[in-house]
Amino acid sequence: MKNLIEFKEVAKDYQIGEVQIKALDGVDFSISEGEFVVILGASGAGKSTILNILGGMDTPTSGQVFVDGQEITKFNEKKLTEYRGEKVGFVFQFYNLIPNLNALENVEFATEVCKNHLDAKDILDKVGLTNRIQNFPSQLSGGEQQRVAIARAVAKNPLLLLCDEPTGALDYVTGKSVLKLLQDLNKETKKCVVLVTHNSAIAPMADKVIKVKSGKIESITINADKQSVEGIEW
Numbered sequence: 001m002k003n004l005i006e007f008k009e010v011a012k013d014y015q016i017g018e019v020q021i022k023a024l025d026g027v028d029f030s031i032s033e034g035e036f037v038v039i040l041g042a043s044g045a046g047k048s049t050i051l052n053i054l055g056g057m058d059t060p061t062s063g064q065v066f067v068d069g070q071e072i073t074k075f076n077e078k079k080l081t082e083y084r085g086e087k088v089g090f091v092f093q094f095y096n097l098i099p100n101l102n103a104l105e106n107v108e109f110a111t112e113v114c115k116n117h118l119d120a121k122d123i124l125d126k127v128g129l130t131n132r133i134q135n136f137p138s139q140l141s142g143g144e145q146q147r148v149a150i151a152r153a154v155a156k157n158p159l160l161l162l163c164d165e166p167t168g169a170l171d172y173v174t175g176k177s178v179l180k181l182l183q184d185l186n187k188e189t190k191k192c193v194v195l196v197t198h199n200s201a202i203a204p205m206a207d208k209v210i211k212v213k214s215g216k217i218e219s220i221t222i223n224a225d226k227q228s229v230e231g232i233e234w
């Protein structure tokens with residue numbers, strides 16, 4: 001299958017006073033169209049830095065990143081803003097919904113600027129929130145808020161769905177149902193999902209597992225027989 005994403009020798013350094021932190025150090029990997037990828041590693045390994053660079057929210061110190069044939073590391077601010085707006089859907093640990101907009105308005109607000117967006121109501125149906133679209137975030141459970149956040153990301157009809165610890169604030173059962181939703185959406189829409197986590201137990205649900213350690217790639221594994229989330233226990 002065609003490569004959708006390529007990281008080539010990507011490095012990210014932070015200078016804090018006298019100390020240089022190598023958040024990423026020569027990171028190479030590729031991701032194919034439609035893949036469900038889990039980026040796994042301990043706290044501080046560099047997972048979020050990879051995701052932020054891939055999402056155009058951060059830029060590397062050196063190296064190249066290609067997405068869909070374009071070198072995003074050559075993009076200026078304007079092109080990066082377009083890229084973030086049109087091509088990338090984000091799902092974060094703490095949902096980041098707008099408190100004074102209801103579920104439907106949260107999704108519509110995000111899709112307003114996207115040319116190829118999908119119908120907000122249809123997507124909220126798909127994530128199981130048909131009867132909750134008028135609710136404000138404070139009137140929704142954590143799991144429901146994360147479903148709204150996923151709907152908001154998916155409704156943009158992006159090229160990639162990037163998820164940073166999407167179940168980090170949820171209990172086991174709710175977290176599992178959110179992972180199942182992401183797995184189902186990946187299967188149905190064939191959109192590439194990249195999910196960052198420290199939970200190695202969920203690795204079997206991925207097509208590809210990229211392990212990160214101290215800013216370097218420790219291993220890249222292809223799961224020949226990936227599993228449905230329902231069949232995984234942790």
Ligand SMILES: Nc1ncnc2c1ncn2[C@@H]1O[C@H](COP(=O)(O)OP(=O)(O)OP(=O)(O)O)[C@@H](O)[C@H]1O
Pocket residue numbers: 014016021022023041042043044045046047048049050198
């Ligand atoms: N803005 C920053 N300034 C200085 N150091 C940073 C900055 N952002 C990240 N780092 C450092 O870079 C390294 C990688 O951080 P990163 O957030 O990517 O790790 P992570 O694997 O996502 O960790 P976690 O699971 O705890 O979120 C860490 O040592 C972190 O302290």
